[in-house]
Amino acid sequence: MTRLPLPTSERLLLGPGPSIIAPRVMRAMAAPVLSHLDGDLVALLDDVRARLGRVFQAHDGAFTFAVSGTGTSGMEAVVANMVGDGTRVLAVVTGYFGDRLAEMCRRYGADVTRLEVTWGRAVDPEAVRAALDAAGPRPFDVVACVHAETSTGVLNPVKDVAAVAHEFGALAIVDAVTSLGGHPLDVAGWDLDAVYSCTQKCIGAPSGMAPVAWTPAAQARRVACRSFYFDMGLLEDYWVRRKYHHTLSSTLIYALQEALVAIEEEGLERRWQRHERHHLALAAGLEAMGLGLLPPAGERLWTLNAICVPEGVDEAAVRRTLLQTFSMEIGAGLGPLAGRIWRVGLMGASSTPSLVLLFLSALEHALQVAGHRCPPGAGPAAASAALP
Numbered sequence: 551m552t553r554l555p556l557p558t559s560e561r562l563l564l565g566p567g568p569s570i571i572a573p574r575v576m577r578a579m580a581a582p583v584l585s586h587l588d589g590d591l592v593a594l595l596d597d598v599r600a601r602l603g604r605v606f607q608a609h610d611g612a613f614t615f616a617v618s619g620t621g622t623s624g625m626e627a628v629v630a631n632m633v634g635d636g637t638r639v640l641a642v643v644t645g646y647f648g649d650r651l652a653e654m655c656r657r658y659g660a661d662v663t664r665l666e667v668t669w670g671r672a673v674d675p676e677a678v679r680a681a682l683d684a685a686g687p688r689p690f691d692v693v694a695c696v697h698a699e700t701s702t703g704v705l706n707p708v709k710d711v712a713a714v715a716h717e718f719g720a721l722a723i724v725d726a727v728t729s730l731g732g733h734p735l736d737v738a739g740w741d742l743d744a745v746y747s748c749t750q751k752c753i754g755a756p757s758g759m760a761p762v763a764w765t766p767a768a769q770a771r772r773v774a775c776r777s778f779y780f781d782m783g784l785l786e787d788y789w790v791r792r793k794y795h796h797t798l799s800s801t802l803i804y805a806l807q808e809a810l811v812a813i814e815e816e817g818l819e820r821r822w823q824r825h826e827r828h829h830l831a832l833a834a835g836l837e838a839m840g841l842g843l844l845p846p847a848g849e850r851l852w853t854l855n856a857i858c859v860p861e862g863v864d865e866a867a868v869r870r871t872l873l874q875t876f877s878m879e880i881g882a883g884l885g886p887l888a889g890r891i892w893r894v895g896l897m898g899a900s901s902t903p904s905l906v907l908l909f910l911s912a913l914e915h916a917l918q919v920a921g922h923r924c925p926p927g928a929g930p931a932a933a934s935a936a937l938p
C-alpha cells in the first residue's frame with residue numbers, strides 16, 4: 551500500500567501564521583506523553599501559567615493559561631464568559647478579525663454595535679469615545695478590539711481604546727493573536743480586561759493552544775457561560791484545582807513551555823526590538839523596490855507586513871513562484887483585500903535578517919517572472935543597509 555509522504559524539507563513560513571518553529575521546540579514535543587492529571591504535567595501547567603503571566607505582563611491575580619484550541623478558541627473562551635443575552639458590545643472592526651470578533655459576540659447573544667474603520671487604517675480612540683458617548687440610556691458593557699489586525703497589517707492603539715472604554719464603565723476585550731511576543735503588550739500596565747492570543751505566530755510553537763489573560767475585573771463581571779468547553783470556571787477548576795475537564799495535550803504543553811522559556815531567555819523587550827528591526831529592514835527593502843505597504847507609517851505591524859500588489863501583477867502567480875522555487879509561503883489578502891495585498895509575516899523564528907534578505911531577493915525574482923521589473927538588487931541592498 552502506498553501512502554502520502556509527510557513533508558521532508560522545511561517550508562519557509564513567511565505568511566500570517568503558522569511561523570517557523572525553532573528545533574528546540576520541535577524536540578520538546580518528542581518527550582513522552584503524560585496524562586492530563588499526571589502530577590508531573592500539572593506541575594508543568596503551573597510553570598506555563600506563571601510564564602504566560604509574565605509574557606502577557608498580566609495583573610496580579612489574573613488567571614493566565616491556555617485554552618486547548620487555536621486562536622479562535624481563545625476568542626470564543628473570552629467572549630463566552632463576558633458576553634450573554636443583551637450584553638451591549640461596541641466592536642471595533644478594522645479588518646477580517648475584528649469582524650470575526652463582532653460576529654462571535656453576536657452569536658453569544660450580544661447587542662453588537664460595529665465601529666467600522668477603513669481596512670488599512672487604525673481606529674482613532676476618539677471615534678471609540680464618540681461611539682460610547684452616543685450609547686443613549688443603556689451604556690456599553692464591553693468594547694472589543696483587535697490589537698494586531700492580521701488582515702490589514704494594522705496596529706490598533708488598544709491601550710487608549712481600553713482607557714476610553716473604562717471611562718464609560720465598559721470592559722475591554724483585546725485580541726493579541728498577532729502581537730503577543732512580537733509587539734509590546736502590557737495587560738496590567740494598559741489595564742486590559744480579557745486578552746487572548748495563539749501559539750503559532752510570535753510565540754513560536756505549533757498551533758493548538760490559545761493563551762488567555764483573564765483578569766479580576768473580567769472575573770467580577772463574568773456572565774453565565776453557555777459553553778461547557780470554554781467555561782472559565784471549569785477551565786480554572788482544571789488548570790488550578792486539578793479537576794478533570796478535558797484531556798489536555800501534554801505534547802502541546804511541552805512545546806508551549808519550551809517556546810516560553812526561549813522568549814524569557816531572549817528577553818521580552820529584546821524580542822520586540824528584533825521584530826521591529828526586521829520589519830523596518832523589510833520596509834526599507836520594499837520601498838527601494840518601488841513597493842508600498844498598505845497601512846501608513848506609524849500604524850504598521852512589525853509582525854505582519856501588508857504589501858500592495860503592483861498594478862497588473864497576478865498576485866497568485868507570484869505566491870506560486872515563491873512556493874515552487876523557494877519553498878517560501880506568504881499569505882494572500884482576505885475579503886476586500888483579496889488580490890490587492892500580500893501578507894508577509896516576520897514572527898518568532900521567522901523574524902531573522904537572513905529571511906528578510908532572502909524574501910526580498912525571492913520576491914524580486916518572482917516579480918520578474920510575472921513580468922514586473924524592480925531595480926535589480928535594490929531591495930536586499932536597502933534592507934541590508936537598514937540592518938545593524
Ligand SMILES: Cc1ncc(COP(=O)(O)O)c(C=O)c1O
Nearest residue numbers: 620621622647698700727728748
Ligand atoms: C488577529 C487574529 N485573530 C484571530 C485569529 C484566529 O486564530 P486561529 O486561526 O489560530 O484560530 C487570527 C488568525 O490568524 C488572527 O490573525
